[in-house]
Amino acid sequence: MTPRPAIRALLIDLSGTIHVATQPTPGSPQAIHRLRASSIPFRFCSNTSKESTAVLRSKLAEMGIETHDNEVWTSIGAVNSLLRDRGVERPFILASESAAEECRRDIHDNPVLPYDSVVVAFAPTQFDYVALNTAFRVLMNEHNTQRGRPLSNCPFIATHRSRYIGDSDGALSLGPGPFVAALENASGRTAEVVGKPQRKFFELVLSSLASDVQDREGVVAVIGDDVQNDLGGGAVELGFWRVLVRSGKYRDGDENNGGVRPPDEVCDNFASFVESLLNI
Structure with missing residues (x-):
């Protein structure tokens, strides 16, 4: 395996890497x-x-995991930014109450x-x-709120496509990916x-680190338990040093x-990676 280069910043996955349930x-x-x-x-x-x-930050604090303002970047926050940019006025959201509230922040939702x-x-x-049928009807312009209105190609947005997650009992459970795929199959639409x-998500997070890394040499490292959804796509395109941990949803x-290039490094867990990183 290629020796680890100098690390200028670190992007850290949470679920499965820092905590499980x-x-x-x-x-x-x-x-x-x-x-x-x-x-x-670093950023989470x-x-x-x-x-x-x-709510996520509050739960992390209960586990003894400290986070600071502007350190935690989530797909829910990215949804909120996208809906604002698109001028959305009334989204149909499949999410928990707190997540839906964050998605709708600064949106009138009339x-x-x-x-x-x-x-x-x-x-x-x-x-x-x-x-799911309500979501399907909205995508097809068949929902009763849309009747008599001009047809529109409304945005279809997914936070992520993970097929499964590591659950609290140590077994794998379904993630949102299969339900996104079902709506795609039925509607003929492709979720964004x-x-x-x-790549856009990683670039958004990197922009928050710009002032911290401008005088540092080395590469950005990303660490997670999912070789496809943590270490694939934009992580490969942006040339990150990609670290897979054997925790969370990881399986032998x-x-x-995962259909992506193998990680640059594999560690037993996050703590062992940090130990090796700081003791070099």
Whole structure:
């Protein structure tokens, strides 16, 4: 394996890397503390869309995982930015209450207007026939709020396409990807993904690090437990040093699966990576 280059900044996945459900991965709170005391700037980059960014940070704090303002970047926050940019006025959102509120922030969401977009986050309690059929009808301009209105090609947005997640019992569970795929198959539309591994998402996070890394040499490293959704796509295109951890949803052989280039480095967990990074 190629020797690790100098690291100028670090992008860190959360679910499966820093914590699994409500438990931190071994040594991760201490590793974050050590990393914060070092000179290496970092950001947390999460596809977590089951709750708002604020709720996520609160849950991390309960696990002893410290985060600062502007450090946590999520796919839910990216959805909010995109909806504002598109001038959306009434999105139909499959998401938890807190996540939906963040998506709608700064959007009027006038109930008199027809639905004009569909957003699919990770919403296990809402992935039923009625909700998915409503999303389908909105995409097809068949919903009762749209009747008598001009046909429109409303945005179809997904936070991410993960096929599965690592669950609290240690087993894998369905992610939002299969439900996004079902809507794509039925409607003939292709969802616009805003979270990892999209290049735009990584570039948005990197922009927040610009002042911290301008005088540093080396490469940006990204670390996660999903070789496809954490380390694929934009992570490859932007030339990141890609680190896979054997925690969370990782299963034996994942480093050679996923249809993307194998990671540059594989570590047992986040804490072991930080240990090796800071002790070089």
